[in-house]
Amino acid sequence: MTEEVGSRSVSALKMALISLLFIFILLSPCTAQVPLVVWTSEGYSLPALAEPSAGEIVAGGKLVSYLKSTLTTSPHNVVLFLQDKLSIDDFTVYGGVFGNKQDSVFVNLESALETSAHLVLPALAWSAAESVEELFHKEFGIPALHTEPAGLAQLQLSSSQPSLLVISLPYTTGTQSKELLRKNDETIGDVLTLLKSRGIPYTAVYTGLRPSHVTKDTPISNTGGFSGRSLLQVPTETAETAPVIFNSTTSGPCILFWADHLNVAYEDKPSFDLAPLTFNKTVTLDGSMCNETVSRLVLNYNNVLGYKSFQLVFAMRKIFFPVSGRNWMVMEHVQLNFDGETALFNSTRGINTPAEYSFHCQRVSNTESPLLVPSSATDKATQWTLLFTEFQIQSFTVTENFAYASDCASFFTPGIWMGLLTTLLMVFILTYGLHMIMQLRTMDRFDDPKGPVISVPQNE
Structure with missing residues (x-):
């Protein structure tokens, strides 16, 4: 009974950690950014790395330092899952972060993160994501091998020799995106199962080449109007007019x-x-x-x-x-x-x-x-x-x-003038009060009850 309770506590703790990590992903800005997830096979750990602060966009230089630090203790058999497009919305909408975990399309990915050391970069500049393959190539000094999951079983992999395997995953928008993400997760699961069955330790990386969902920050249009973000309302249709x-x-x-x-x-x-x-x-x-x-x-x-x-x-x-x-x-x-x-x-x-x-x-x-x-x-x-x-x-x-x-609007609007005049009035009152306090003086002489009474002569 005690072991069962302990097992449930560990599982709940792991799920809380995964949820927290993906909530960080959710809170990160998603314009022109992609998430990157790194994890290792069982029995291997990652060095203690300072996770990026909330809202920080990891660029190429910092990504290099993260990956180099990761490879100091993780296996040098790297499997790079490169999806055509990927955004944090894919995790929050189709993952098991807020809803029922059984409905999640990332079953294999979430299971791998629960049972292994991992690192999540919520907001990676997608220009840096394009160079992930090149970064590993420079680090290992070996060319990347692009392969299909079906052909992976034919490769002669060794735990002592570094290898860089790149598996491309498709992506589509619309109603078919959920099912395609589910198939991609099954592909990830099949690859990891194959590596585990052959006893090959690995470091896995999952990221995208482009963001699949981009928050649109609409600039000032040629029409001179301002069209910004709107909350809890249907987007208004703008007329197709031009100056x-x-x-x-x-x-x-x-x-x-x-x-x-x-x-x-x-x-x-x-x-x-x-x-x-x-x-x-x-x-x-x-x-x-x-x-x-x-x-x-x-x-x-x-x-x-x-x-x-x-x-x-x-x-x-x-x-x-x-x-x-x-x-x-x-x-x-x-x-x-x-x-x-x-x-x-x-x-x-x-x-x-x-x-x-x-x-x-x-x-x-x-x-x-x-x-x-x-x-x-x-x-x-x-x-x-x-x-x-x-x-x-x-x-x-x-x-x-x-x-x-x-x-044409002048800088000194009526509101600014009111604020300035009010401030000047308060400064004047404060200055006058300080001046009055500084003018206070104590009496030069005081009556002494034990001494002679002070007498003031009067002229008759």
Whole structure:
């Protein structure tokens, strides 16, 4: 009875260790990383190695030190199981870490780890995983032998001579991945059983050449929007839109333009959004031009707000400012042309950026903190309302994508000013209090009850 309880305790301890190791794998970042597992045959141990800290990505140099340290005490018959793709998700989804161990597809692998010394590298840079075979080749000085499990029985292996066997394992995505991983685990089990039956000690390594699951960190898109990770919600579908690109006949693309909304309204009429017409490749750019110092983007529409012909024009100029010692892109004005009439909005402040950058502003309007103002009080522009959201434009130094964006938002926002003023007020109160404390003085003389009473003469 005591032996049975002790056996169960040892088994539970081993399972807890395996679960802990694979939880470390789970917690490690999985972008462009693969796990690597090293274990030995029964009776052999691995040197005490400092396991990588949580989240650490093991690169090539550290991998070399791990493998060299491992080979100091482990057998020099190395079996390298190289799977086409492998990620920690394969262990956590299909392994017996959180679910029923009987449903695990890694039965042979987990059994081998339970009964032998092992080392788990949760996050190995996949570029380093590609060089695992070369690292062993340099260490042993013998070429790697690529073989199939069926042909392994025909090889003459010796426990005294080092050998490097490479067994390639396939991988597929989709519904068949679980069954294929189960077959790969059976292959690992067959190879280990064969080596054990022939009495050949071994060091086994299991890793992948590429990650099978990569967490996508979506960058800022050309549309100027931010698309990041979302939790517990269905991924939103993004429209397949692209910025407006005007190409010069001599220098290629020279103007890039994007906005979420281009709302225009005349007097008290409802506003009209030009963005759907602008970014679905139906708008024409007739009249647009660009050269070394001047650029002009003309967006032509038909039947907008009751006007047969409608144009939205952005005029920009490159100007050299001696104070900054560099060229700047300055938007001179925004113009509306509608059935022969014109509304002109001057850009008096804010719409400028170094020529190498793009300009971005969350809201460009002629009413809310206006960046656009009518050219005169009598101009038709006083009857129009413009509101452009997530506005971004670039000219003069243009490639296929937007360059770094210079934003219109000032550094000293109202929140920052409130924090600064509150801090200054608290510093003033503290300084005044310290000053008052430092001015405290003790009395020069005190009444002595045993001595003569202090008398203050009074003049009659």
